[in-house]
Amino acid sequence: MPYALLGVSIVTEVFATTMLKLSEGFTILGPSIAVVIGYVISFSLFVIVLKTVPLGLAYGIWGGLGTVATTIIGCMVWGEPFTLYTGLGIALVAGGIYLMNAGTQQETDKTVAKVNESL
Numbered sequence: 001m002p003y004a005l006l007g008v009s010i011v012t013e014v015f016a017t018t019m020l021k022l023s024e025g026f027t028i029l030g031p032s033i034a035v036v037i038g039y040v041i042s043f044s045l046f047v048i049v050l051k052t053v054p055l056g057l058a059y060g061i062w063g064g065l066g067t068v069a070t071t072i073i074g075c076m077v078w079g080e081p082f083t084l085y086t087g088l089g090i091a092l093v094a095g096g097i098y099l100m101n102a103g104t105q106q107e108t109d110k111t112v113a114k115v116n117e118s119l
Helices: 002-022 029-049 055-078 084-118
Strands: none
């Protein structure tokens, strides 16, 4: 359940960031209101996620996937350039998230094994 909430938090953060671009410096009311609502929902869900998911892992996933998603939206919607370096950066972010998750899982497995040994 925490990872589902993290996913919704990421989607609402990407939505809010996209609305931030559309608000044109908070000069257009609708997108400006959407920015506030999106970030409030995103951060509220992120706080709940942090009760069970380690901070570094949660923030790495949240920030990394949010960055990748906003980059893709920027390229598709506003025609921002997608270069070899952009693709490489996305691959590195994905690899970093994978490694952080693998390291966290490895530590969790060690903890579970210690608990099982003590039983």
